[in-house]
Amino acid sequence: MEKKEFTLPPLYTLVDLLLLFIIGAFSVGFYTYRLGLDDSNSRVLVAVVQSGDRVVARLELLRDTTITVDGAMGGLTVAVDRGILSFKNSRCPLKICEKSGGISRDGSVLVCAPNRVMARIEGIGAKSGGGIDALSR
Amino acid sequence: MNVTGKLATRLIILLLLVLLVAGIKYFGTRIINRDSSTPAVYVFDSFAMGSVLTIKVRLPDKVKAEKAAEKALAEVLRLHKIFDPNDPESELSRLNAARTNPCPVPISKDMSIVLGEALRIRDLSGGLFEPGLGELIKLWGFNDERKEPRMPDSSAISALLDSLSWSRNVRLTADCDSVVMGAGAGSLDMGGIAQGYGVDRAIAVLAASGVNNALVNLGGEIGVLGAGANGKSWRVGIQHPRKPSCHLGIIELTQGSFVSTSGDYERFFFLNGKRYHHIFDPLTGYSAGKKVMSVTIITSSCLEADALATAAFVMGADRAVEFLDRIGAKGLVIYPADGDTESGNLACQATESFLKLVTPVLEGQLIQ
Numbered sequence: 251m252e253k254k255e256f257t258l259p260p261l262y263t264l265v266d267l268l269l270l271f272i273i274g275a276f277s278v279g280f281y282t283y284r285l286g287l288d289d290s291n292s293r294v295l296v297a298v299v300q301s302g303d304r305v306v307a308r309l310e311l312l313r314d315t316t317i318t319v320d321g322a323m324g325g326l327t328v329a330v331d332r333g334i335l336s337f338k339n340s341r342c343p344l345k346i347c348e349k350s351g352g353i354s355r356d357g358s359v360l361v362c363a364p365n366r367v368m369a370r371i372e373g374i375g376a377k378s379g380g381g382i383d384a385l386s387r
Numbered sequence: 388m389n390v391t392g393k394l395a396t397r398l399i400i401l402l403l404l405v406l407l408v409a410g411i412k413y414f415g416t417r418i419i420n421r422d423s424s425t426p427a428v429y430v431f432d433s434f435a436m437g438s439v440l441t442i443k444v445r446l447p448d449k450v451k452a453e454k455a456a457e458k459a460l461a462e463v464l465r466l467h468k469i470f471d472p473n474d475p476e477s478e479l480s481r482l483n484a485a486r487t488n489p490c491p492v493p494i495s496k497d498m499s500i501v502l503g504e505a506l507r508i509r510d511l512s513g514g515l516f517e518p519g520l521g522e523l524i525k526l527w528g529f530n531d532e533r534k535e536p537r538m539p540d541s542s543a544i545s546a547l548l549d550s551l552s553w554s555r556n557v558r559l560t561a562d563c564d565s566v567v568m569g570a571g572a573g574s575l576d577m578g579g580i581a582q583g584y585g586v587d588r589a590i591a592v593l594a595a596s597g598v599n600n601a602l603v604n605l606g607g608e609i610g611v612l613g614a615g616a617n618g619k620s621w622r623v624g625i626q627h628p629r630k631p632s633c634h635l636g637i638i639e640l641t642q643g644s645f646v647s648t649s650g651d652y653e654r655f656f657f658l659n660g661k662r663y664h665h666i667f668d669p670l671t672g673y674s675a676g677k678k679v680m681s682v683t684i685i686t687s688s689c690l691e692a693d694a695l696a697t698a699a700f701v702m703g704a705d706r707a708v709e710f711l712d713r714i715g716a717k718g719l720v721i722y723p724a725d726g727d728t729e730s731g732n733l734a735c736q737a738t739e740s741f742l743k744l745v746t747p748v749l750e751g752q753l754i755q
Binding site for chain 1: 399400403404430432433434437438439441443532533534535536602604606607608609615616621622623624625626631632634637638646647648650652653654655656683
């Protein structure tokens with residue numbers, strides 16, 4: 251009886267291996283590139299809170315936070331709620347800052363002029379700033 | 388290849404493809420909305436003249452940018468000391484104190500420039516821009532942002548009305564280094580014009596410091612030098628008068644042009660459902676009531692733009708556009724489409740020259 255030689259076929263053919271290599275390299279490269287871009291610009295949107303000429307806080311908009319800032323007219327609450335920063339409990343007479351609502355976009359600014367408190371959103375995030383450098387108001 | 392091997396291969400390929408697609412979707416969202424600002428635009432915020440002063444400088448050298456911004460800030464603070472109506476030591480206060488003096492009162496070059504322009508716009512607008520409203524502004528309580536404005540008695544307003552036109556007697560001497568005050572009962576207030584001058588001077592100081600690309604924003608009065616991020620034009624939004632975080636259109640501002648906006652949303656209070664704001668009609672003594680919500684002006688100096696925005700606001704939409712066209716200024720007037728300033732339904736009139744410069748955005752509804 252003739253004994254047959256039986257060899258198992260290779261697990262991967264050359265074409266399979268080539269395809270795997272190309273896709274894998276592309277995936278790794280893509281992730282690395284995107285992460286690199288992300289890190290080089292900014293992690294998240296950050297609100298820079300300033301009282302007078304002094305920066306008093308940097309608040310990540312991804313994290314709900316409430317702080318009190320000492321302004322020229324007393325304490326002012328700066329609240330971040332679901333990505334929106336607003337001023338509350340201001341002691342300024344007209345409360346224009348509270349009526350202005352909240353800000354959430356890169357580059358936008360919220361001001362309480364009597365208190366000399368302002369917040370500017372900086373960084374890279376999900377919402378663009380509308381592509382403007384300044385707002386005439 | 389056996390069946391198991393092929394299956395494993397296909398599964399791995401599928402898994403990698405899924406990961407790749409997921410990666411594109413997640414990171415793609417972040418990238419698409421990435422701001423294109425370059426790090427070379429440095430932003431400096433401060434408080435001056437009762438507003439936020441923002442100076443953006445595009446320079447490769449941060450130290451040089453800081454020094455230039457500091458000089459510009461110092462210039463605006465210097466002007467604040469001249470035009471602050473609440474500081475008894477300011478030049479403006481001393482001038483008002485000398486209003487009964489029949490002799491010419493010496494004034495600084497800055498006061499001469501600002502007062503001269505105020506008087507020019509007053510005459511040009513038929514008195515609807517009025518620099519002599521100091522006492523009226525105090526009566527309403529809009530002179531000090533730390534105090535609460537209130538509705539004065541109508542008798543007190545009536546009593547002041549007669550004196551509102553006192554500034555018609557104010558005049559600069561021939562060499563413009565002195566002013567004859569006119570011996571009236573009123574007082575000067577440069578709140579409607581001094582910020583614009585502050586922007587003009589800040590831009591001039593930045594230019595003298597060797598800065599070629601910069602933006603100055605003093606409470607919404609804006610001037611620029613050169614270009615912004617990535618060498619593109621500086622882009623200035625026009626605020627929606629009822630949605631503070633929205634803008635109605637975008638102006639690509641070039642060097643030598645300045646933007647100023649006056650709106651009824653800057654300082655106001657409600658009484659019996661009616662909005663009372665800080666822009667006064669000199670003919671009535673009350674907040675200008677021609678149903679205008681905001682006026683945006685583009686001219687070759689911020690000093691002029693600031694005064695014209697106030698004058699056009701008081702005029703009302705129809706007269707304002709005709710007036711601006713006549714004097715060659717570019718302007719946009721926003722007013723309620725249904726006559727109700729609180730409904731949020733906006734309409735606009737603009738000079739043709741203005742519409743050529745503005746790109747409307749849907750976010751804020753309007754324009755065209």
